[in-house]
Every structure is written in C-alpha cells, then in structure tokens.
Amino acid sequence: MNILFFGDVVGKAGRQFLARRLGPLRREHGADLVVVNGENAAAGAGITPAVTQELLRLGVDVVTLGNHAWDRRDIQTYIDSEPRLLRPLNLPAGTPGFGSAVVNTAAGRAAVVCLHGRVFFPFHPDDPFRVVQSEVERLREITPVIVVDFHGEATSEKAALGYFLDGKVSAVVGTHTHVQTADERILPGGTAYITDVGMCGPQHSVIGMDVEQALQRFLTQLPVRLEVARGPAVLSAVVITVDPGTGKALGIRRILEHEQPDDPDNSD
Amino acid sequence: MNILFFGDVVGKAGRQFLARRLGPLRREHGADLVVVNGENAAAGAGITPAVTQELLRLGVDVVTLGNHAWDRRDIQTYIDSEPRLLRPLNLPAGTPGFGSAVVNTAAGRAAVVCLHGRVFFPFHPDDPFRVVQSEVERLREITPVIVVDFHGEATSEKAALGYFLDGKVSAVVGTHTHVQTADERILPGGTAYITDVGMCGPQHSVIGMDVEQALQRFLTQLPVRLEVARGPAVLSAVVITVDPGTGKALGIRRILEHEQPDDPDNSD
Amino acid sequence: MNILFFGDVVGKAGRQFLARRLGPLRREHGADLVVVNGENAAAGAGITPAVTQELLRLGVDVVTLGNHAWDRRDIQTYIDSEPRLLRPLNLPAGTPGFGSAVVNTAAGRAAVVCLHGRVFFPFHPDDPFRVVQSEVERLREITPVIVVDFHGEATSEKAALGYFLDGKVSAVVGTHTHVQTADERILPGGTAYITDVGMCGPQHSVIGMDVEQALQRFLTQLPVRLEVARGPAVLSAVVITVDPGTGKALGIRRILEHEQPDDPDNSD
Amino acid sequence: MNILFFGDVVGKAGRQFLARRLGPLRREHGADLVVVNGENAAAGAGITPAVTQELLRLGVDVVTLGNHAWDRRDIQTYIDSEPRLLRPLNLPAGTPGFGSAVVNTAAGRAAVVCLHGRVFFPFHPDDPFRVVQSEVERLREITPVIVVDFHGEATSEKAALGYFLDGKVSAVVGTHTHVQTADERILPGGTAYITDVGMCGPQHSVIGMDVEQALQRFLTQLPVRLEVARGPAVLSAVVITVDPGTGKALGIRRILEHEQPDDPDNSD
C-alpha cells in the first residue's frame, strides 16, 4: 500500500498548488491513501468547513490538524460531523471531534492518527506517548497499517515518539515546523519516520507567512498581523510504501516540489 | 571560496567520525574554511579545552557553540584564550569569550559569527537581529565573506533571520535541532541558507542521546540521565561556495553521511 | 512625598471601584502622586484612548502598561501623543510611546518607570536590568524620587530587580500577577519593594476574569473566550512615603479594599 | 480541626527557624495537623531521606514536594518507604512514591494531597484538574477533611483550581513562588484558599537564595551556582480551621514571622 502524506497546507497558495499536483502525484506513486495536514489551510490559521470539503473533494482521504485546530471558531461544532477531519487525539476527554480514522483503501484498511506534542507549546495536551499507545492497540485490532501525524516542535520529542512506536505502526510523520527534514528512514522495527514532512505553501516566506510582516514581528515585538505570503509555492510530502499484511514500512521517500513563477495557475 | 560547515558534534562518536571524514571531505570539496559547531562535543553536553584543541588539530578553523556553551565550567576561563572558539555573540555585555572570528584562508579572509535565537529558550540572549546587524557592519569593513551560525529552535525565527541578513552575509547556517533540514537554498539577495545543518553524532539515537534513556525521560518525567548513544554515526554538513570578492553565495549543498556498522574505527 | 500605586485595573468593574475610592484614598493618605497600571482596563485586555483619558480624569498622574499594552490596536498610534501613558521601557528601539515620565507634584518632582520582565513571557523585551540602570541614571539627574513598575511573572526576577535597584530608586512595585503579595518592605538601601501590588477588579474571579470561562479554558484547552467577571470588586494598592530630598523610601503600606455586594454604584 | 501549613522550607536556615517555631505555633493555634512543603529543604534544592526524617521528628505530619522533588537522586528509591513524604499526585503512572496521605489526628482523619500545576513548567505533569477530581472522590469516602497543596507558578491556574475544588475540599494552599500572597479567603463553597503561602527561608534573599548570586545569574545569563542565602529567616504559614464533620473551612489566617538578627539559634 502506498501512502501519500502532505505537510501543513498554508492558505490558498498551498491549496492551489496541492490541487494541481495531487492527481499527478497520486498516479505517479500509485497512492492508495492521501493524508494532508490542514491546520493552516484557511488563510494560514486554522481550517473552515468549506476548506475541509475543498481538500476532501481533491481526493484527500484524511485531513489532520495541530495547534491551530481551533483558530476558526465554527470548526468546534462542525468537526463532530466530519470523521475525515482529525484533531489531535490527546486533547482532554470531551473535546469535540475525532483523533483517528480508519479508511478503506483499494489496498486494504488503513488507520490515521493525529497526535500532538507537549514540548514548547503554551497549551497542555495529554501525554502523547500513553494516549497513542492505547489507541494503537485498539487500531491494530482493525488493521496493522497505521500512520501517525505527530505535530510537534522539539526534534527530541518527535524522535522519541518514533522509537516508542517503532514496530507498532507503519509510519510516524512529523508536522508543524513547516520545514522538511532530511532524516526520513525506516527505524529498526519497521516504522517509517521523518521528523517533519514540511509545508505546502509559499516558497518565499517565513514558514508560509509574509517575510516583511514576520520580520517586523521579530524586530518590533509588536502584535504585527501575519498574512500568507504571495508568490509560487512549495509542496512537501512523503510517500510511504507499506506491506498491508504486516503493516511494516518498506520504504519512505521525500517529495519536495517548487512551483514555477510563471505557472499559469498561480493567480493567488 | 569553499566553506565546509559541520553541525553540532555529539560526543566521542561524533568526533571520531568527523576525524575520519574531515580530511577527505575537505579535499573533495576544496574547502578553504572549516567550521564546526561543538556545543555537544564533550560527552553530549558542552565542550572542554581538550576537546576544543582536538577539533582544532583536525583542521577545524572555527568552533562555534550554543545553549550548551557553559555546560562545562572550565570553559568560562579558557574561552578568552582561544579566539577560534566562539560563544554566541548576543550574550550580555561582559560575557567571557568571543562571538565572531576572522580567518585568513588561502582564498582570502572570512568571518564567522556565532548567534543565538530567543524563541523557546529558558535563558535570555540579547536581540539577535540588532546585535548581528551591527556586527555584520563591522565585519564587512574587513571582509565580505561572512558565515553566521544561527543556533535556534523555532523555524520561524531562523527563516526570519535568514531574510534579515540576505545580501549582507554569505551564509546563515542553522544549528541546534540536530536534524538536517532539506531547505538549503540561495536567498534572493545572495545569502546561502539552511534552517538546520543537522548533527554529527550517533545515528540510532534521540538527537544523539541514548534512545532508551530519552524515552524514559519522556515517559517518566523524571530527571533521567542522558548519555551519548552507541553505534555508528551520522555526519551532517553543508558546503557553501562563495564569491570572495562580493561575499555572495554561489551554491550550497547538503552533506549527509552514514557511518557503516562494521567500520573498523567505530570503537566507541 | 506620598505615592499611591494601584495595580492592574481590570475592566469596568475595576475602573468603577477605582473611580469611587481614588479621591477618598488620596485624601486619606495625602497622596502627591497617583500611578495606576492600566494594561487590563479596557474589558480586561489592553487600554483604549478613551479609557486612558477616563483614568487621567480621575486624577491619576501616570498610567503604566505591561504585556497587554498592544491588545487594542489604536493604542499604537495614540500612545505617542500621551506622555502620561507608559509602555514598558525595555521594548525594542523604535517602539512607539514612552517608557518613563516625570511628574511635577506638590511635593516635588517624581519619575515613574514602566519596566517588563523576561521570564515566562512569549515575547522578548530587552534586558530589564541594563535598560533600567541607564534610565535611572538619567532620571536621577532630574529627581531622586523614582518609582518603577516592574511587570513580571517570576518572583525570582522581581526580587532580583528589587535588590538591583535598591538604593537607586524610591520603589519597585511589581504588577502582572493580579494577586497582592504580603512581602512589602524597605530593602536595606532604602528602596520600597513589593513583589506584586495586586489588581483592581472583580473579587469573585480568576485574576479578574469569569470563573466559569477560565475553568473551561483549563479543562478543555480550547480557546474559550474570557470576559471580565461580574460582581463586587477588590482594590489593591500600596502607599509609599518617600523623602523627596534623598528619594529614600520611609514606608510602604498595602491597601486591599473589598467592594460590598450591595454597594449602590456596582451597576456593571 | 486546626491545620498548620508551612510553605517551601529553604535550606538549613528555613529548617532551623521552623524547628524553633513549630512547637510554639502548634500550641498557640491548637494545630491537629502540620503540613510542610519540603521541596527546597536540602540546601535549597530537593530533599534527602535524612532531611525528611528531621522534619518528621519536629512533629510535621506530612511533607509535600514540587518541581524540585527529584533534585536529590536517592529520594527516588526512598520515597516508596515513607508514606508521609508526598510527591505530586499528577505525575505519570508508575512514578515512585505517594501523591496523597491520610492522617489520624486527635480531631479525626484528614487527607493531604500534593498536586502540581502545568503552566510555565518545563516538564509535563498530567492534568491536575482531572487527576485531583478523582482522587478527591476517593478520599471523601475516607474523610471530608482534605487539604490540597497546589504547587504552581501561574496565579490563574491556582485560582482556577481553587474554584474547581471549592466545596469539595477543605483547603487549597498554593506553594512554589516562595512569596506569600495576601488573598487568603474562604471561597463560596466553603474551601479555604490562598494563592501562595510563601516560604520558610532566608529573608534577605531572592526567594531564599543568595542575592548576589541570583543577580549575577540574571545579569550574566551564565549558569551561576545558587546557594541558600545567609542571615535571619522568614517563616510563612497558614492556619486553617475546618469543621471535621463536613470538611468545610471555617477560617484561614496567614502567619508571617521574621527571625531577629540577634537570635541566638541563628548559627547557620
């Protein structure tokens, strides 16, 4: 089974480049499952019901979120109605929405888990290690193919979680930093791992946002408003090949595509 | 001018693999200047006078540090005597040691700056943007070839600093996360940039440290002691080509080498 | 000279109780100078030009701010026109507004400084120790009577700053935590000190905000909106007596008044 | 039932003043239960088995801890053998030691809970709200008299927890900041509350530690070693009167005593 996982989609620029490239990449890699982190899909901060549907219509199977999950208020009521939109699993009991999903793909069943780190965040998810452990036990009753989106800041926490789940899930794919790391590999127990898959958003930017505004924020320490940057986008993904019988990863490959400036569709 | 920049060297494992590969890589890339971040060179935490000298004897021109600069107490008195060992420039006035160095290479003069980020750190460096700005102005009187090691956690702060210095320095090379990023590029103004060059240390590890100990720390939240992991190392670097007349970067290439398990020298 | 310093005023509830009590307290204590921290005066978050004027019309001489200084956007343009409204002194060079003020009181000149801590804040003021040191040197050319509002979270940073300025200023009054501390005293060098003066806002509240909303925020980790709580207010202040010739503090006394529930003016 | 609760004891200075005053205060207030936070009792950082026994021999019934619980390594093995020494309840499952204790006093049974906050700490306890809720339910089967030591930094988290437990426990006593707050009161449901009881340690200090060393740490940002300050101590406590039949608090009073410089026993 081939799994195509796209990192944090930032704004319209990210969505448009994704829309154009998703079909060709799916065909090229024979993807059976497509996962997209959508926490920045709506103007760089959060996601709306309309944007969720837009992503799903492209052929995305599961949309994951992160610390920006609740940036748009209407998502709190909507999320219970859309099992393909995942908020982090390890939020307090009673949180609206779902933290994992099972998808019937042409190559068999696959589960996706959205998980959140605790290091350096100003809010307090539950222990990701213990919460994901029992969820993985539950999901393995259904399918051995399990992909975990681990949304975190600290490379140490992400690596530790990768090793913690090694041999128990098919892949641990880091998100949140918006910068792709070059450490994709298969861990000893057969779990594909990358610290961060990177983003789908404007190339010439500070993690997707306007360079000048981001700079002003650092220089002035004022609450400068940040808008999604303009110009051609980058698309960051990994394609993971999994043995559907055992759930072991057979391969992980990074994808990093740069939109060309004169691309006719870049009309953002 | 070719500049070879190695990321955070972790422990003996990192030092040994670096010792073996530095000569061949220097020759292969025709390196005129070699920079190594040594903040984890002594058993994973800090650096000692002896380890500093060991690195310099390998042919390293400048050793940079970061948040672990002062982990070993004797470094505070030693650092004033070794101008090739740099602590972050933007520490409070009166801090021992040097924050930049000028090296006479075969291809001309080059300056190296060690700079520290503020986001997510529990200590308080001065504003890296303003401090580096005036230092760069000063150094440009001496040479246009300036390499900045920006030791930081947040990808946003690192990207912003890259754009801030774009066109004013030859390269901004991120360190600290111990994971190489895949976003090396030349910014519009001619500055080579990478968010993090990655580490030189044990492959099978949590950012260089023992996997089981790191996991226990996350799982128990106890002050579990962390030791450098055992086994073959990874070596992370970038090679940057700079026009010595203008200081503009002409290219930046990532290097990522994996020590083989049966390598005879891996006797750690 | 008698100085009356009121802690963070929270919303209309805080403003109304202050309005009612300021005159009587001023007379009772023979106050020559009245300082109010107004960072939460506008609906609990930030301050507006209108609320600033409302406070000044009450007879407040200087309004100080803190981490909420910029919560209301129009304050950035307004603040340059009102020298009696102080934002923290140790913000980056170029920040709008003033960080200190000199007031001509009936008992002589007095200076007020607004200063911000760095520990536990997600933004990055400049080093408060060095910045306040040179400002105090400058102000002492004008008057020995200097009151510093130190807006900080960590008790260690606040105590350290108190000792740092001991003998150089008349008083260091902590703000920000909204809870009055019982450690008011004269330090050995003659500086009056209190870790936190406390707030002027609703009693039955979580630091001024609605109890149920605050609890929901902790329990759900969702971005629950916080409104100023209802009901009778508390008023927290200190009165400091200073020798106007030397600037030495002669006394510091805490004031903590509770509005009665059946108070006719409590119509919020 | 009268409960005497002393805040964080800092070093020998704190222990000695406590030793001298515990008996007289116990008699004066007719205390049936004595609780002491001992997280800084051993030279300012952590506690040892010997220091634990020293405190218990003074007549302390329960010693609570906080973020410094594990500063001394031998405590991890010792703590399982001493049910009167409490580490925070909301540490990960499997943590050594106990998070609560039940004491048979002359006035009936009383339970003590040690709980830890999450805001601003660099480690990750479990959710204090949910964890304490189920523990309180369990303890109320045994006794309605329950005292919670809430070790936290942020005043908002402490106040929220107070209201959360209001009517369910006899008292919520904050610790950790080492500065006594002046907000002691009985909450509407009958729970005694104070944001922080303050410390028992050297008066002339930065939260118990040497002023000059603490200042150097802030000024240099170097890892300056902190030692317990010298000189006369302060003793901070609350005495809480509880109806042993209902567990409702009838009163809470702050105690703040200053050791005299010429006190013969101050031989530290």
Ligand SMILES: [Fe+2]
């Ligand atoms: Fe994120």
Ligand SMILES: [Fe+2]
């Ligand atoms: Fe994101």
Ligand SMILES: [Fe+2]
């Ligand atoms: Fe580092």
Ligand SMILES: [Fe+2]
């Ligand atoms: Fe490092």
Ligand SMILES: [Fe+2]
């Ligand atoms: Fe504040």
Ligand SMILES: [Fe+2]
């Ligand atoms: Fe405030």
Ligand SMILES: [Fe+2]
């Ligand atoms: Fe503590």
Ligand SMILES: [Fe+2]
């Ligand atoms: Fe403490």
